[in-house]
Amino acid sequence: MASLQLLMEEGLLPSLLASLIFIAVVLKIFLSNKARKPKPNLPPSPSKLPLIGNLHQLGKMPHRSLTKLSQKLGPIIFLQLGEVPTVVVSSAAMAKEVMKTHDLPFSSRPQLFSAKWLFYDSTDIAFSPYGSYWRDIRKICILELLSTKRVESFGFVRAEEVSRLIHRIEAESSPRTVNLSEKLRLYANDVLCRVVLGRNFSEAGDYDRHGFHSMLVESQELLGGFSIGDFFPSMEFIHTITGYKSRLEKTFRRFDKFFDELIEERLDPGRKKSREKDLLDVLLDVQKNASSEMSLTMNNVKAILLDMFAAGTDTTFIVLDWAMTELIMNPRAMRQAQAEVRSIIPQREQVSEKDLHQFDYLKAIIKETFRLHPLIPVLLPRESIQDVTIDEYEIPAKSRVFVNVWEIGRDPKSWESPEEFNPDRFIGCDVDFKGQDFELLPFGAGRRGCPGIALGAMTIELALARLLHRFDWELPLNVRAGDLDLTEVYGISMHKITDLVLVAKPQLHESIC
Numbered sequence: 207m208a209s210l211q212l213l214m215e216e217g218l219l220p221s222l223l224a225s226l227i228f229i230a231v232v233l234k235i236f237l238s239n240k241a242r243k244p245k246p247n248l249p250p251s252p253s254k255l256p257l258i259g260n261l262h263q264l265g266k267m268p269h270r271s272l273t274k275l276s277q278k279l280g281p282i283i284f285l286q287l288g289e290v291p292t293v294v295v296s297s298a299a300m301a302k303e304v305m306k307t308h309d310l311p312f313s314s315r316p317q318l319f320s321a322k323w324l325f326y327d328s329t330d331i332a333f334s335p336y337g338s339y340w341r342d343i344r345k346i347c348i349l350e351l352l353s354t355k356r357v358e359s360f361g362f363v364r365a366e367e368v369s370r371l372i373h374r375i376e377a378e379s380s381p382r383t384v385n386l387s388e389k390l391r392l393y394a395n396d397v398l399c400r401v402v403l404g405r406n407f408s409e410a411g412d413y414d415r416h417g418f419h420s421m422l423v424e425s426q427e428l429l430g431g432f433s434i435g436d437f438f439p440s441m442e443f444i445h446t447i448t449g450y451k452s453r454l455e456k457t458f459r460r461f462d463k464f465f466d467e468l469i470e471e472r473l474d475p476g477r478k479k480s481r482e483k484d485l486l487d488v489l490l491d492v493q494k495n496a497s498s499e500m501s502l503t504m505n506n507v508k509a510i511l512l513d514m515f516a517a518g519t520d521t522t523f524i525v526l527d528w529a530m531t532e533l534i535m536n537p538r539a540m541r542q543a544q545a546e547v548r549s550i551i552p553q554r555e556q557v558s559e560k561d562l563h564q565f566d567y568l569k570a571i572i573k574e575t576f577r578l579h580p581l582i583p584v585l586l587p588r589e590s591i592q593d594v595t596i597d598e599y600e601i602p603a604k605s606r607v608f609v610n611v612w613e614i615g616r617d618p619k620s621w622e623s624p625e626e627f628n629p630d631r632f633i634g635c636d637v638d639f640k641g642q643d644f645e646l647l648p649f650g651a652g653r654r655g656c657p658g659i660a661l662g663a664m665t666i667e668l669a670l671a672r673l674l675h676r677f678d679w680e681l682p683l684n685v686r687a688g689d690l691d692l693t694e695v696y697g698i699s700m701h702k703i704t705d706l707v708l709v710a711k712p713q714l715h716e717s718i719c
């Protein structure tokens with residue numbers, strides 16, 4: 207007891223605990239591998255997957271570490287990650303096996319510690335395990351929340367917000383530089399806040415008051431990456447010692463309080479009705495009109511709300527940020543896109559959503575950005591609900607399955623000069639990102655594919671078209687394209703570590719209407 211007190215006084219207790227955890231983890235890895243090593247003289251069996259590896263092989267950039275492994279071992283790999291049998295696939299053909307041929311048996315999600323805490327016991331759409339509850343809420347999502355009709359009904363929100371984006375850039379830029387990333391982040395978050403909650407937090411100053419943005423940033427970080435405890439479910443206590451659990455609890459409580467306030471406000475009978483139903487209205491209607499087959503609790507409503515934010519805010523911003531970064535580094539592609547948009551829409555007019563179908567080169571740029579910088583480089587994990595055989599390999603039930611779409615997008619078998627940013631490769635080519643072409647999977651595919659694809663794509667296309675139509679873009683004085691920091695940060699979605707700062711030179715004035 208006395209020595210414990212001494213350790214605490216000296217501040218040595220945390221490091222001692224950390225060492226103990228490290229030893230426990232190493233021992234666990236050692237024992238689990240030992241138990242699974244094949245007997246030395248057995249011939250290799252085609253029904254066994256080729257590799258047994260460990261968690262430490264993943265590092266901080268799982269998509270890159272997994273690519274190195276698959277280059278040595280092939281497009282389907284078995285990793286014993288702690289206590290969890292894990293399969294990684296990294297070719298278009300294998301992805302098709304998982305997300306099309308065997309889509310149903312692979313359509314569950316593992317129960318991640320972070321998702322259990324943040325998403326009301328994983329009762330959201332993205333982290334809910336396969337079953338009747340997930341099928342019901344997915345149906346609500348497809349038919350009610352993110353249907354084509356609903357997404358179109360928010361066209362006015364995108365139009366207003368993209369105009370605000372343009373004005374913000376104009377106000378700040380000429381002749382100075384503008385932090386484009388910051389402006390794009392505001393645009394993407396404001397569109398989503400208005401779609402989901404009918405209000406724009408950045409305008410009302412509420413954004414900071416609630417600390418809403420910081421909550422989102424914190425949740426992205428907590429959800430992202432590969433956390434040790436998720437691979438050692440029997441050692442969940444690690445999360446308490448490392449402080450991860452208390453961070454999750456704190457963030458959860460902040461979100462919960464925020465959502466409670468919003469819902470209370472919304473249920474107030476004296477509230478002024480807004481012009482379009484937002485997603486919270488839709489969810490509350492579904493909740494009110496519960497049927498015997500489908501009923502939602504208020505916690506279910508909050509879980510789905512949080513899903514919309516977690517999945518929808520930073521996503522569109524990150525894609526726009528990468529697209530503009532690639533364009534500033536590839537001036538020929540930038541000029542070609544500007545020429546296309548400006549030749550179709552005269553300079554004094556504004557680009558609107560109804561014009562977007564004409565911009566083939568702009569769409570090619572977005573596809574090329576998705577190919578090189580998929581937002582979720584290793585798709586959200588799936589879990590097999592029964593034994594499945596793929597390519598002669600037996601994958602047992604309850605295996606975790608990762609699809610490395612980052613590697614698939616750079617596979618030289620599918621793409622010529624894969625490291626090059628070359629939108630022309632998509633001109634006259636039918637490959638699209640809607641989940642039918644397994645070489646390009648930024649939104650995933652199959653039953654668990656992204657239901658926000660239409661909303662995401664429209665928000666991105668409109669903003670990119672307006673940015674290229676309205677401004678000429680340059681790097682700040684004395685900055686060369688090679689100086690841009692392209693370092694990635696791995697979270698639930700992968701973004702650039704530094705903001706993109708550019709000079710925006712407005713073209714002729716657009717008319718107001």
Ligand code: HEM
Binds near residue numbers: 522654666
């Ligand atoms: C550029 C924008 C976006 C990209 C690149 C993207 C990408 C993805 C990806 C890769 C997945 C996992 C798919 C899989 O496991 O096969 C996913 C799932 C999901 N996304 Fe998106 N997303 C975007 C925008 C949105 C938006 C705007 C929303 C809604 C507001 C949304 C809602 C969801 C939901 C609810 C899921 C979980 C689906 C399920 O598990 O059933 N996403 N998204």
